[in-house]
Structures are given as C-alpha cells and as structure tokens.
Amino acid sequence: MSALELCNLSRQFDGLTAVDDVSFSVNPGKITGLIGPNGAGKTTVVNLISGFLLPTRGCIHLYGEDISRIEPAHVARKGIARTFQNIRLLKEASVLDNVVSGFHRHERSSWWSSLFGTPAARQETSEFREQAAELLSRFNMLQFANLPAGNLSYGHQRRVEMMRALATQPRLLLLDEPVAGMNDREADALGEIFKRLAKDGLAILLIEHNMRFVMSLCEELHVLDAGRLIASGEPYAVRAQAAVVAAYLGG
Amino acid sequence: MSNFILGHLSLFELVLVCSILGYSQYIVLRAGVFSMATAGFASIGAYTAALLSVRIDSPLWVGLLAAATIGALAGAILAWPLARLRGVFQAIATLAFVQIVISIGLYWESMTGGALGLNGIPKLVHFGHLLLVMSMVLYVLITLSRTGIGRAFDIIRQDETVAVSLGISVVKYQRLAFVLSGVLGGLGGGLMAYRNYSLVPEDFGFPLLISALSFVVLGGRIAVFGPLVGALILTLLPELARPLADYRLAVNGVLMLLAIIYWPYGVVDTLSLHWRQRRAVRTQVEARS
Amino acid sequence: MLAQQLLNGLVTGSTYALFALGFTLVFGVLHVLNLAHGAIFMAGAFAGLYAVTAAELPLYLAFLIAMLSGGLVSVAVDWLALRPLRQRGSSEFAAIISSLGIAQVLMSAGQAISQTQIMRFPFGTFPVVIYEFWGVRISLLQAAILGLSLLLAFTLLLFLFRTDFGRRVRAVAISERTSSLLGIRPNIVYFQTFFISGALAGAAGVIIGLAFNSVHFLMGEPFLLKAFVVIVLGGLGSIGGALIGGVMLGLIQTIAVSYLSSSLSDAIIYSLLFCILLIRPTGLFGKLHIETRVVRS
Numbered sequence: 001m002s003a004l005e006l007c008n009l010s011r012q013f014d015g016l017t018a019v020d021d022v023s024f025s026v027n028p029g030k031i032t033g034l035i036g037p038n039g040a041g042k043t044t045v046v047n048l049i050s051g052f053l054l055p056t057r058g059c060i061h062l063y064g065e066d067i068s069r070i071e072p073a074h075v076a077r078k079g080i081a082r083t084f085q086n087i088r089l090l091k092e093a094s095v096l097d098n099v100v101s102g103f104h105r106h107e108r109s110s111w112w113s114s115l116f117g118t119p120a121a122r123q124e125t126s127e128f129r130e131q132a133a134e135l136l137s138r139f140n141m142l143q144f145a146n147l148p149a150g151n152l153s154y155g156h157q158r159r160v161e162m163m164r165a166l167a168t169q170p171r172l173l174l175l176d177e178p179v180a181g182m183n184d185r186e187a188d189a190l191g192e193i194f195k196r197l198a199k200d201g202l203a204i205l206l207i208e209h210n211m212r213f214v215m216s217l218c219e220e221l222h223v224l225d226a227g228r229l230i231a232s233g234e235p236y237a238v239r240a241q242a243a244v245v246a247a248y249l250g251g
Numbered sequence: 252m253s254n255f256i257l258g259h260l261s262l263f264e265l266v267l268v269c270s271i272l273g274y275s276q277y278i279v280l281r282a283g284v285f286s287m288a289t290a291g292f293a294s295i296g297a298y299t300a301a302l303l304s305v306r307i308d309s310p311l312w313v314g315l316l317a318a319a320t321i322g323a324l325a326g327a328i329l330a331w332p333l334a335r336l337r338g339v340f341q342a343i344a345t346l347a348f349v350q351i352v353i354s355i356g357l358y359w360e361s362m363t364g365g366a367l368g369l370n371g372i373p374k375l376v377h378f379g380h381l382l383l384v385m386s387m388v389l390y391v392l393i394t395l396s397r398t399g400i401g402r403a404f405d406i407i408r409q410d411e412t413v414a415v416s417l418g419i420s421v422v423k424y425q426r427l428a429f430v431l432s433g434v435l436g437g438l439g440g441g442l443m444a445y446r447n448y449s450l451v452p453e454d455f456g457f458p459l460l461i462s463a464l465s466f467v468v469l470g471g472r473i474a475v476f477g478p479l480v481g482a483l484i485l486t487l488l489p490e491l492a493r494p495l496a497d498y499r500l501a502v503n504g505v506l507m508l509l510a511i512i513y514w515p516y517g518v519v520d521t522l523s524l525h526w527r528q529r530r531a532v533r534t535q536v537e538a539r540s
Numbered sequence: 541m542l543a544q545q546l547l548n549g550l551v552t553g554s555t556y557a558l559f560a561l562g563f564t565l566v567f568g569v570l571h572v573l574n575l576a577h578g579a580i581f582m583a584g585a586f587a588g589l590y591a592v593t594a595a596e597l598p599l600y601l602a603f604l605i606a607m608l609s610g611g612l613v614s615v616a617v618d619w620l621a622l623r624p625l626r627q628r629g630s631s632e633f634a635a636i637i638s639s640l641g642i643a644q645v646l647m648s649a650g651q652a653i654s655q656t657q658i659m660r661f662p663f664g665t666f667p668v669v670i671y672e673f674w675g676v677r678i679s680l681l682q683a684a685i686l687g688l689s690l691l692l693a694f695t696l697l698l699f700l701f702r703t704d705f706g707r708r709v710r711a712v713a714i715s716e717r718t719s720s721l722l723g724i725r726p727n728i729v730y731f732q733t734f735f736i737s738g739a740l741a742g743a744a745g746v747i748i749g750l751a752f753n754s755v756h757f758l759m760g761e762p763f764l765l766k767a768f769v770v771i772v773l774g775g776l777g778s779i780g781g782a783l784i785g786g787v788m789l790g791l792i793q794t795i796a797v798s799y800l801s802s803s804l805s806d807a808i809i810y811s812l813l814f815c816i817l818l819i820r821p822t823g824l825f826g827k828l829h830i831e832t833r834v835v836r837s
Contacts, residue, residue, distance in 0.1 A: 050416060076418035084416075090409045092524065094531070101406050105418045107399045111427065114401075117394030125398050146531045148524075168417060285633060332818045338632050339573050339776075343768050344817045347810040350765060354806035365803075457761055461640055468637050500651065504644025511637045512624045 001064055003028045003172050003203030004049065009058035009068075011044055018044045020227040021058070026172065028203040031194055033218035033235070035208055037247055041227040042207045043085060046176050049205075050082050051075035063171065077105050081170035083161045085177045091150030095141065098149045098160050099132035102167025135163050139193070155186045162193070172203045179213055191217050215239065223247065259490070260378055266486045267381040268442045272459070273466035273478030274388055275435035280472050282428035283408035285338055288329060288345040289463045291352040292322045292436025293443065294455035298356065298363055300441035301372045301450055311375040315384070315441045322437015323430050330429030334422045349460060356452030368451030376445040384442065385479075388435065392475045404428065405473070465503055469510045471517030480519050543676050545794050551682045553790020554689035555751060558744040559763045560770040560782040561693060562614075562737030568777030569713045569733045572632065575639040576617045577741055577767070578760025579646035584610030584742025585749040585759060586650060592665055599665055603746050610742020611735040617642050618734040626730075643760075650757030658756045666750050685747055692740060693783045699736075700779065709733060713777075769813045 002025035011019040019041045026032040036042050047053040049060055051072035060068040067075055081102075089098055106128075109121040136142045139159055144152060149160055158178060165173060175194070179187035187210070194217060198204050208214045214221065214235070221238045223231040225247040231238045238244060272293055279286040296318035303309040303317055333344055356363045363369065395401050403424045406414045411421055444450055462485070470481025485503060489496040514521050563577045588606030591597045597605070621638040669680040700706035711719040712729045720726055748763070749755040769789050774781025789809065796805035 052412075052415070071420075072415045073418050073420045076416055082416055084412075088410055088413050090406060090413070092409070093405065094527070097402075101402055101413075102417060104399070104403065104406075109399060111400060114398040115391055115395055117390070117398065121394070121398045146527070148528065148531065151528075151531075164417070280633075332814075336817060339636075340817055342573070342636065343772060344814055346765070346768060347813040347817075350810040351807050351814070354803055354810070357803040358801065358807065457765075461644070464637065464640070498648055498652070500644045501648030504641045504648065507641030507644070508621055508638050511630075511634050511641065512621075515628075515630065515634060 005061040033214040033221045036224035040224040079171035081165035082174035089149040096145040102164040103128040270482035272439035276463040282404040285341040290460040291349040293440030296437030296440030297444040301444040318441030319438040322433040326430040326433020330426040334425045370449040471520035474519040477519040549791035549794030553787035557786025560767040562740035564782045572635040576643040578764035579643040581741040582760040585745030588746035606742040607739040611739035614738020
C-alpha cells in the first residue's frame with residue numbers, strides 16, 4: 001500500500017486555483033520528489049497534506065485512511081511530520097528541548113499526573129530526554145545539546161528541525177525545501193541522511209526546486225507548474241520532457 | 252532577616268496573596284493565551300469564600316476550596332468560547348468578562364451587598380496558611396513545567412504552527428490554561444477575602460488586573476519564580492523607599508515600561524537565560540579542548 | 541419621552557465615538573491597542589481646564605490648546621513606549637503592556653497635579669441655553685457635542701481618503717515594508733497618526749469634561765473600557781465603524797438604563813461585546829481582515 005496518495009486534489013483561493021487536480025502517491029522506503037518553479041503550488045500541497053489547508057476538491061489518503069478533512073494537529077498525530085521552508089525552531093529553548101518537543105505524540109501520562117508530578121510522568125520526561133540525546137548522538141550533534149537552538153548555524157538548525165520531526169516517529173516525512181540556502185557540500189551531507197532514513201523504510205516527500213539535489217536523491221519525480229502536474233516518473237525520463245524544460249527555463 | 256519578616260508580616264502576607272494572583276495571570280501567558288480575566292476570577296472566588304464564611308460560618312479550607320472550584324468552573328466556561336479567539340481579541344473579551352463580573356457584583360445586592368460590599372468577613376488567613384498554599388501552588392507549577400503540560404505550553408507560546416505540526420492540540424491546552432488560571436485566580440480571591448475584612452466589587456477592576464499583569468511582566472513569564480519575584484519587588488519597593496509610596500502608580504508604570512522595553516523576559520527569565528547561555532558556552536569550550 | 545431618551549443616547553453615543561476615533565485610528569494604522577489613550581484624553585482635558593481656569597483663556601482657545609497638548613502627549617507616548625518596541629518587532633502583547641505602563645505614569649502625574657481632586661469648568665464657560673423642538677429638549681452644549689463629533693469624524697475621513705497624507709497613512713497601514721520601498725517614511729506617518737489621535741483625544745477631553753462637568757485623573761478609564769465596545773461593534777480600525785458603534789452604544793446604554801437598571805446596563809453592554817467578538821470578531825461592519833483564529837481556512 002502506498003504511504004500517501006493524493007487523488008484529484010484541488011485548492012482554490014478566492015477563485016484562483018493554486019493546486020489543480022493533482023494525483024500522485026508516495027511509497028515507503030523511497031524518496032519521492034515534488035519539484036516546480038517558484039509559485040507552482042508546492043507549499044500549498046504540503047499545507048494541504050499536513051492539514052493546514054482544506055482541499056476544495058479531492059482526497060488525501062495516509063496508508064489507506066482518508067485524512068483530507070481532519071484537524072492539522074490530528075494529522076500530525078496520525079504520523080505525518082514536516083519541516084518548514086523557513087526553519088521554525090524554538091530559538092530560546094535548548095537544542096535538546098527542541099528535540100524533546102517532538103515526542104509529544106508519544107506522551108502517555110495524563111494531565112492529572114503531569115500536574116501532580118506522579119513518578120510515571122517524571123519517568124516519561126526523563127525517557128524522552130534520553131531518547132532525544134540518542135537522536136542527537138546519531139546525527140553527531142550531542143555536543144550542542146544545551147545550547148539555545150537559535151545560536152546554531154543554519155545547517156545545524158536544519159538538522160535540529162529534522163530531528164524534531166523524526167522524534168515524532170512519523171510514517172511520512174514532508175521536507176519543504178530542506179536545502180534552500182545551503183552550499184552543495186552541506187546539501188549532500190543532508191541528502192545522505194535522507195537516503196538512510198528512506199532505506200530504513202520511511203516514506204519521504206521532498207519538495208525542492210534545486211534540480212541537481214533532487215536528481216541525486218529521488219527514485220520518482222513529479223513536476224508541478226502553475227498548480228498542475230506536468231510530468232511524473234523516473235527522474236531522468238522526467239528531466240528529458242520538453243514541458244519540464246519549458247517550465248524551468250521559461251521557454 | 253527573620254526579624255524583618257516578623258516586623259512586616261502583613262506586608263509579606265500581601266506579597267503572597269498578590270503573587271498567587273500573579274500566577275493566575277502567569278499560567279495563561281505561559282500558554283500563549285492573552286487573557287486578562289484574573290481580576291474576574293478573583294472577584295468570583297472572593298465573594299464565594301466571603302459568603303460561605305459570613306452566611307454559614309464555614310471553615311477556612313472549605314471556603315478556599317470552594318473559591319478555587321468556582322474559579323475553575325468560571326475558567327472552564329470562559330475557555331469554551333475564548334480558546335477560539337486570538338491575541339487582542341482574547342484580551343478584549345476577557346476585559347469584558349471582568350466588567351461583567353463587576354457590574355453583576357454591583358447589581359445583585361441581596362447576595363453581594365452591591366456597591367457597599369460585604370463587611371465583617373472574619374480574618375481567617377494567617378501567614379502560615381499563606382505559606383502552605385503558596386508551596387502547594389509552587390509544587391504544582393514546578394512539576395507542570397517539568398512534564399508534558401509545561402512543554403506543550405512553551406511550544407504553543409513560542410510558535411503555534413510548530414505546536415500544531417507536532418500534534419499538539421492548541422485549543423485543548425489553552426482551555427486547560429484558562430481553567431488553571433481560574434483555579435489560581437479564585438484561590439487568590441478567596442485569600443484576599445479572608446485577609447481584607449471587607450470586599451467591594453471595584454476591588455477587582457482595572458487596577459487589580461494591571462498589577463497582576465505587572466508582577467508577571469516584571470518577574471518573568473517562563474520561570475516559575477518570576478511572578479513571585481515580581482510581586483516581591485513591586486510590593487516591597489514602595490515600602491522600602493517611603494517617598495515612592497505616594498507615587499505608587501508611577502513607580503508601577505515606569506517599572507512595567509522599563510521591563511517590557513529593556514528586559515522583555517522579566518527579571519528571573521533574563522537572568523536564567525543569561526546563566527544558561529554562559530553554561531552552554533562553557534561546556535562547548537570544554538568539549539572542544 | 542422615548543424621543544428625549546433617544547436624543548440623550550445619541551449625545552452620549554457621540555462622546556463615545558469621539559473618544560474612540562483616535563483609539564481606532566492608531567489600531568488601524570499600527571495594529572496596536574494603545575491603552576494610554578484614556579490617559580492622553582485626561583491630559584487633554586487637564587490642559588483645556590487649566591487654560592480656562594488658570595490662564596483665563598476663552599473656551600475656543602482652550603479647546604485648541606487641549607487638542608495641541610493631547611497631540612503632543614500622544615506623540616510622546618509613542619516615542620517613549622511604543623517606538624522602541626516597533627524597532628524590535630515585538631508582539632502586540634508588549635505594546636499593550638508598555639502603553640499600560642505609560643498610562644499609569646500619566647495618571648500619576650494627573651493625580652499629583654490635581655491633588656486627587658475632581659475639578660470643574662467654571663460656571664458659564666459654556667453658555668447654558670436650552671432649545672425645545674416638538675417637546676424634545678436639547679441644550680446648546682448637547683448640540684455642540686453632536687455637531688463637533690460629526691465634524692471631527694468627517695474631517696478625519698476626508699483626511700484619510702481624500703488627501704495625499706491619507707494615502708500614505710493607508711499605505712503604511714497595509715504594509716510598512718512595501719510603503720517604505722515606495723518612498724514613504726513610516727516613522728513620519730506614525731508620528732502624524734499619533735498626533736492626530738492625541739488631538740482628537742484632547743478635543744474629546746474638553747467636550748466630555750464640559751458635558752459631565754468633571755475633570756479628574758481617572759476620567760479616562762471608563763471611556764477606554766467603553767471604547768473597546770465601540771470599536772468591536774464598529775470593527776477594529778474602522779473610522780466610520782467607530783462613529784456608528786459609538787452612537788449604537790449610546791442608544792443601547794440609555795435605553796438599558798431607563799428601562800432596566802443602571803448597574804445592569806454595563807453587564808448588558810459588555811455581554812454584547814462578548815457575543816459580538818465570538819460571532820463576528822471583525823465587527824458588525826468591519827472589512828478589516830485580521831487573523832483571528834487558528835482555524836484553518
């Protein structure tokens with residue numbers, strides 16, 4: 001079963017169609033790319049999937065379950081994690097606390113036990129901190145654990161944001177232009193991490209307009225232009241299509 | 252030190268009552284809710300406690316428990332519609348709530364004594380009681396900060412979109428914050444009633460609302476000890492520097508202004524942020540060497 | 541009887557509208573709730589009163605002095621309390637706190653100057669003349685209040701929608717960044733906005749001081765609270781809305797006071813405010829679009 005399936009998804013803003021009849025699917029264990037020039041509607045697609053926008057028409061299925069009309073927080077609890085185009089970290093909180101915040105979905109202790117500090121609630125907090133530290137060490141970031149997240153470099157902030165997304169243990173990861181503003185070396189290092197995650201069975205939807213980066217990572221590519229899908233398939237086959245060249249080069 | 256406290260016992264009682272009201276304000280701000288309803292909760296709690304002791308002679312703890320419960324109830328009712336509003340709209344709506352409570356207090360003479368208020372309330376609260384209540388409040392707030400609720404509040408305050416994307420239900424947590432604010436506000440009001448001998452509806456108007464806000468702004472909105480420190484400074488300062496007492500309003504105003512412009516995190520949070528930064532830099536240096 | 545009450549309501553309502561004009565103007569342009577507006581209004585009333593009592597100036601001069609002082613105090617409020625926050629890009633919360641802070645400083649100054657006394661304009665400052673039409677009595681003062689409120693509101697509207705200055709203000713209100721790219725200097729626009737807002741508050745101070753024959757350091761508070769109702773009724777940031785909202789509030793209040801009870805009238809008004817916020821947070825006529833909820837669109 002595909003992890004994510006969009007069927008005839010459309011969204012209009014005051015008569016303007018931002019996403020028009022888009023259908024594609026994302027499979028577990030693979031990185032699927034969604035590319036397109038600026039203003040093609042890529043971020044609108046992300047916002048539709050994560051529930052921040054309601055579709056005008058069409059549906060969204062997550063592992064066969066229709067999620068197109070449920071609240072965004074609920075969508076997240078169903079197992080969709082995302083990163084943001086402009087990194088959104090809690091800048092004053094420490095790196096560790098930022099990652100811990102991703103564990104919210106796995107909280108089991110009730111409000112009462114949180115208010116009165118039962119041993120179970122305290123235990124849960126210290127478990128989350130340990131798990132967050134493990135994640136940090138897996139990505140070689142443990143030495144930054146106690147720094148305020150806002151003090152880190154851009155590339156490191158990106159990693160923290162991704163670790164927070166991973167902490168939710170998602171079934172689908174949405175990456176909204178994760179390498180924007182990075183040089184090739186930094187981007188490739190991040191790309192390696194994405195590959196590893198996909199290999200472990202995660203479904204990843206990568207939204208980008210950096211063609212080089214996408215070509216090196218994705219097994220399947222979809223091209224969006226002016227809200228419509230103009231090409232889908234194997235990366236090299238897609239790149240060869242005339243319409244894609246036209247959309248990118250404005251021909 | 253202890254002599255100083257004994258000599259100024261009533262002053263320290265005042266600090267404790269004030270800071271409980273400050274905590275009612277603190278808890279909503281910490282969850283990113285812009286509520287000013289504390290004065291209204293306090294009024295409801297105070298009248299409940301006072302009436303229980305004047306009319307049916309109920310003991311202290313029953314009165315306080317009732318005050319906190321009815322505050323929670325008011326918070327829950329108010330939270331239902333208000334968690335849907337944002338920012339200034341929340342502020343205006345809660346201001347309206349405070350005004351509604353005042354005018355009902357003035358109108359319902361058979362119950363509240365109207366503009367003349369309630370008099371002859373026995374002084375049931377003493378310093379020891381206040382310390383006990385305060386330590387319970389601090390215990391709950393500290394544990395809350397260290398567990399899931401505190402984390403959720405902090406994320407919501409800093410970035411609602413992130414909170415939602417992590418699966419946190421903003422409306423649910425903000426409703427919880429309203430209810431907790433109601434509990435603390437009602438409790439603070441009950442303590443006021445058992446300390447002040449008398450109550451009038453206007454005790455719970457704009458000035459009370461502003462002082463609750465100023466304790467939190469000056470002390471800090473994140474660290475649990477913020478409001479206590481804020482209340483301590485704002486209550487003791489005019490007493491220690493006598494000439495300032497005549498200009499209490501101006502002192503309050505100037506401190507609020509300076510705090511929000513130059514120390515936007517308040518005294519306690521600015522210090523703890525500074526300390527955390529230094530420690531983090533130090534550990535980083537050690538890690539490298 | 542009813543006609544008389546409606547007229548009284550209309551006059552009361554136009555004082556509310558007059559007070560709310562400057563308040564809503566600042567919100568419309570800067571998206572800031574200036575809680576010092578009540579204190580600025582008080583400062584204007586003090587200036588007008590002392591111009592009449594201490595300097596023995598004629599009323600029209602005192603009125604101008606009140607407007608000028610209101611404007612200057614308002615600019616000072618912006619300069620000291622709000623501009624530093626703007627530069628830092630702070631939240632609306634910070635602006636509310638700092639305007640509350642400076643309001644307390646102004647009120648404390650008013651308290652010290654007036655020695656906590658309620659002051660009055662000397663008898664005869666405004667000629668006591670009463671007209672009667674079809675059994676409805678209206679004093680010259682009431683007529684003047686109505687006339688002035690309308691005049692000031694329409695002047696402000698003309699200013700905003702028919703002059704170059706107004707175009708600049710509206711551009712900044714929509715986007716500070718874009719308008720500064722177009723060569724508009726937002727700081728000058730803010731300065732002008734605060735001056736006009738304060739001048740309107742000063743005018744309201746003298747008129748209301750005359751109407752209720754009392755000037756004191758806490759006089760701004762009830763009007764500020766009423767102004768919330770006015771601008772929510774009319775839509776936050778809307779000038780025309782403030783005018784209509786003020787008059788509606790005046791009428792509702794007068795009717796509630798005369799048919800129910802005066803202390804219950806406040807409960808009714810603020811419950812109304814509460815309900816409108818929940819049903820139509822942009823006001824009954826407001827077009828101003830503001831993100832008001834976290835509900836997705």
